[in-house]
Amino acid sequence: MSTPETSAPETSAPETSNPDVDPMTAPLPRRSSGRFGVSMPVLTAAVVAVAVLGVVVGRWAVGVFSPHLYAGTVLQADEPAPAMSALSFADTGEPVDFGAESGDVVLIFFGYTNCPDVCPATMSTVTRALDQLDPDQRARTEVWMVSVDPGRDDAESLQTYVEFFDPEFRGVTGTVKAIDQASTQYGVFYELEPTAAEGADDYLVDHTASLFGVGPDGALRVIWSPTVTAEELGADLRELL
Amino acid sequence: LTTAVGSALAVAAMVACSACGSGSDSITVSDPWARPSPPETDSTAIYVVLTNRTDGANRLVAAKTGRCERTELHRTEISDDGVASMVPAVDGDLMFGPGEELAFEPNALHVMCIGIEEPLVVGESFDVEFTFAVGEPLTVAVAVRQP
Numbered sequence: 001m002s003t004p005e006t007s008a009p010e011t012s013a014p015e016t017s018n019p020d021v022d023p024m025t026a027p028l029p030r031r032s033s034g035r036f037g038v039s040m041p042v043l044t045a046a047v048v049a050v051a052v053l054g055v056v057v058g059r060w061a062v063g064v065f066s067p068h069l070y071a072g073t074v075l076q077a078d079e080p081a082p083a084m085s086a087l088s089f090a091d092t093g094e095p096v097d098f099g100a101e102s103g104d105v106v107l108i109f110f111g112y113t114n115c116p117d118v119c120p121a122t123m124s125t126v127t128r129a130l131d132q133l134d135p136d137q138r139a140r141t142e143v144w145m146v147s148v149d150p151g152r153d154d155a156e157s158l159q160t161y162v163e164f165f166d167p168e169f170r171g172v173t174g175t176v177k178a179i180d181q182a183s184t185q186y187g188v189f190y191e192l193e194p195t196a197a198e199g200a201d202d203y204l205v206d207h208t209a210s211l212f213g214v215g216p217d218g219a220l221r222v223i224w225s226p227t228v229t230a231e232e233l234g235a236d237l238r239e240l241l
Numbered sequence: 242l243t244t245a246v247g248s249a250l251a252v253a254a255m256v257a258c259s260a261c262g263s264g265s266d267s268i269t270v271s272d273p274w275a276r277p278s279p280p281e282t283d284s285t286a287i288y289v290v291l292t293n294r295t296d297g298a299n300r301l302v303a304a305k306t307g308r309c310e311r312t313e314l315h316r317t318e319i320s321d322d323g324v325a326s327m328v329p330a331v332d333g334d335l336m337f338g339p340g341e342e343l344a345f346e347p348n349a350l351h352v353m354c355i356g357i358e359e360p361l362v363v364g365e366s367f368d369v370e371f372t373f374a375v376g377e378p379l380t381v382a383v384a385v386r387q388p
Contacts, residue, residue, distance in 0.1 A: 210322075
């Protein structure tokens, strides 16, 4: 932003005492109109400049001081997220452990590989949300999918499934008892539903398709509906990180 | 200018109609697509927006393709507390009156494709035949892509 010409009188003032310049013929310093020695255009420019500065500072202040409005539901409790330590990561077989991921945000989704609509829809929303993060934020965001269909999803197939969406995603699975325990802790409901067609291996799973966001402090911070957009989720993740 | 606009409209109409597929010009189709099938799964979903350009009500009866052992018309319901369930679409879900759209989209109505032999890969397309209560069936080229 340029400063108006209000400094012109000072810089030109010494010229009047220059012995080589005849004070009677030398051009007058630019100090012409206005009661306060400032011309109307200059005054207008100054007012505009202050107004523009005000808007800029105002917007900065809003960005800095106003709370981010999460698209997800924000939880205020500072309790650590349920540990799910009876479950294992599908890639390493090691027990689930938030401690090792301390400082990271963990996104947890309960789903199953034979889920044709809501699970891939949510997984691709997550993938696109992660695309909006910078490399450091991306590196600090973990995505875990907990299978609610251990009867069909073995660790290997679950891990292959999640890596289809992003090679960094991790499957989480375990015994029915451990999955039941984890889903109860997260308030996740799931139930096997036979499809219209016959066949013992052919069923759908009704399940809570919300996304759970564990903050860098290890507390469960945000729950998103599966209908959240990638833009909303990306903005929330940036804030949570 | 009128001629230019006229030819532009004619071209647009031709382009639009090339998306209609064959069989019927009374139902128009936009953005037919299918999710790529993740490995280890034998099902995926097909989406499309059908518009009824006729002056009578119609209903989608079925969507068939050789790429899926069978197809079912489903609707994903998401409750206020986030529980997603898939329910078979009922006739009422599949009705669309004159000028109305029947939109198959994520987390809503979708054609569930079950029993995929060859994985659906991004970039390919395959034919799906939509049959209606009224009029000729419509064959549509469905592109496999990410949302």
